[in-house]
Amino acid sequence: MSGDTEIAGADTLSVGDRVELIFPARGDLVVLARLVASAISARAGFDIEELEDLRLAVGELCLLALQGSDDRHGDLRLEFVLTDSALDISCTLAGAAPHMGAPNAEAADADHLSEQILDALVDEHGREQMDGFVRAWMRKHRRGRSV
Amino acid sequence: MSGDTEIAGADTLSVGDRVELIFPARGDLVVLARLVASAISARAGFDIEELEDLRLAVGELCLLALQGSDDRHGDLRLEFVLTDSALDISCTLAGAAPHMGAPNAEAADADHLSEQILDALVDEHGREQMDGFVRAWMRKHRRGRSV
Amino acid sequence: MEQYFQIEERSDGEIPVVAVVGEIDVATAPQLRECLHTVMARGEATVVLDLLGVTFLDSTALGVLVGALKRCRELGGELHVVVSDARIMKIFEITGLNKVFPIVESLDALSAP
Amino acid sequence: MEQYFQIEERSDGEIPVVAVVGEIDVATAPQLRECLHTVMARGEATVVLDLLGVTFLDSTALGVLVGALKRCRELGGELHVVVSDARIMKIFEITGLNKVFPIVESLDALSAP
Ligand SMILES: Nc1ncnc2c1ncn2[C@@H]1O[C@H](COP(=O)(O)OP(=O)(O)O)[C@@H](O)[C@H]1O
Ligand SMILES: Nc1ncnc2c1ncn2[C@@H]1O[C@H](COP(=O)(O)OP(=O)(O)O)[C@@H](O)[C@H]1O
Secondary structure, eight states: OTTEEEOTTTTOOOTTOEEEEEEESOGGGHHHHHHHHHHHHHHTTOOHHHHHHHHHHHHHHHHHHHTTSOSSSOEEEEEEEEOSSEEEEEEEEESOOOOOSOOOHHHHHHHHHHHHHHHHHOSEEEEEEETTEEEEEEEEEOTTSOO | OTTEEEOTTTTOOOTTOEEEEEEESOGGGHHHHHHHHHHHHHHTTOOHHHHHHHHHHHHHHHHHHHTTSOSSSOEEEEEEEEOSSEEEEEEEEESOOOOOSOOOHHHHHHHHHHHHHHHHHSSEEEEEEETTEEEEEEEEEOTTSOO | OOOOEEEEEEOSSSSOEEEEEEEESTTTHHHHHHHHHHHHHTTOOOEEEEEEEEEEEOHHHHHHHHHHHHHHHHTTOOEEEEOOOHHHHHHHHHTTGGGTSOEESSSHHHHOO | OOOOEEEEEEOSSSSOEEEEEEEESTTTHHHHHHHHHHHHHTTOOOEEEEEEEEEEEOHHHHHHHHHHHHHHHHTTOOEEEEOOOHHHHHHHHHTTGGGTSOEESSSHHHHOO
16 A cells, blocks of 8 residues: 555546537637646546647637637537547537638638647548538547557 | 736636536546636636635535436536626536445435535535436625625 | 545554545545555554645545544544645535544644653 | 736847747737737837747747738848747647747847857
8 A cells, every 4th residue: 555656537538438518609718628628638548748739739629610700609519539549529619600801811820820730739630611600620549549 | 018917817707608518427527527617716706715615616516416326327517607696506417327225324424525515615505306317506606796 | 637646654653644645536535445444454543644745625535534533433543634734624624524533733743742 | 727828028138028928829819919019019120039938829829920920020120939848849840830930949049149
């Protein structure tokens, strides 16, 4: 019993586990999504570098979903699903009024940057836009598992 | 512009904002609920002592909801709603198999302790049990607001 | 972000000391329960529980402590709890357990005459 | 748990230094944009952006930096970025922006001949 050390809660998510966070679709709350992403990633067995990657990537996922929003209405629904081989994350914007006007140069830059960040940090990602909602998703393989 | 210091994100929740966290109904994931509770409480304008109180109280709320669970099935749905006068939090257990057998002495102690903790830390709280689900709720008034 | 939890038993003095560091909650309390059981199964009726490094405690943890206290007293011993953090002390106070457990603020306070 | 963000402008040397501490993301980037605009509106074409205290940076923050860089260069100046943290540097690298911005590891490296 002496010196029985462990990080409790590490790797406590199991295959099939699903965690969902729903919050008002505003940029100032994306920090919540990143917070939950860190906690989930640690519990899915990712190491500290991957955890930082996932925190950043989830923030970008939210930003991609938020682009259809007027930053005042609707919710973001962030979903984490742990499969045998990967952590699948999606972010859906629902109930938001369509964004008015063309994006400015800075927003276009940021959009392109989000895609570059996801390209570098996750294994697959995509974005679907249908009337009424925007959905951005990504997949990060778990090392040492069948993919 | 010099020395422009601020805690960004503090008090960024508005009246009517609703945040929801859904996660597998297992004790080892209650830490997720506490994490989100801290972040939400800080953003609802509660001070550091109240934030610690709310973190503890939300954990107890989850434990009260979990008691109907066999700790293997179902989800906990934790909901935060900010009103003009209070932060309302509820935790609902759904889809869990009913808990088998009578609770042991330690579990009965812990249940009573949860109630005592909520009595001390929040302004109102309660628990409803219906067939198929358990719902525990609490309300914490925001200081300096009409109640 | 991690939930840190560490438990250590020191039996160098006369009374065994179980020291916990981190968060004791529904996820980690079972390990504390097991450790206390193991110590008492050796015949120790009096145990010191050092919570100086504990940053969080929930009702499950308190339930384990109450169970261990009952067992110590049944064996004619005592469960001494060491707490100094105001937040942790508050949890004992709001549950009335500060009147049930012999609580001291430091390990030194136990060996003092 | 809090999202810490602090921005400070020091104009004691020849080139103004804007120093940021904390997380620059979609919530806080607007304040950085405004600060950089204010400095440039005074006619400063070259600015040093000290990110040594930055713990997180997202695409919105990078977008603000790219916008400020364009503006500095239009004015015939430069936006020097100071980064030493490997995580922050990684974000510049994966977006290719390490080749766009003049990045140095310390403020000393800027004044060195
Ligand atoms: N969360 C998701 N949402 C939408 N499309 C996805 C998602 N995850 C993966 N996809 C797309 O569906 C394709 C097939 O998915 P699937 O058969 O589950 O994965 P795999 O890539 O392992 O074969 C993927 O390659 C990807 O392009
Ligand atoms: N989240 C909740 N879920 C279930 N019942 C609640 C909840 N919040 C409050 N209650 C109960 O309903 C009563 C009336 O609620 P309400 O009119 O909204 O609040 P107030 O206490 O401010 O009058 C409360 O006093 C409480 O007993």
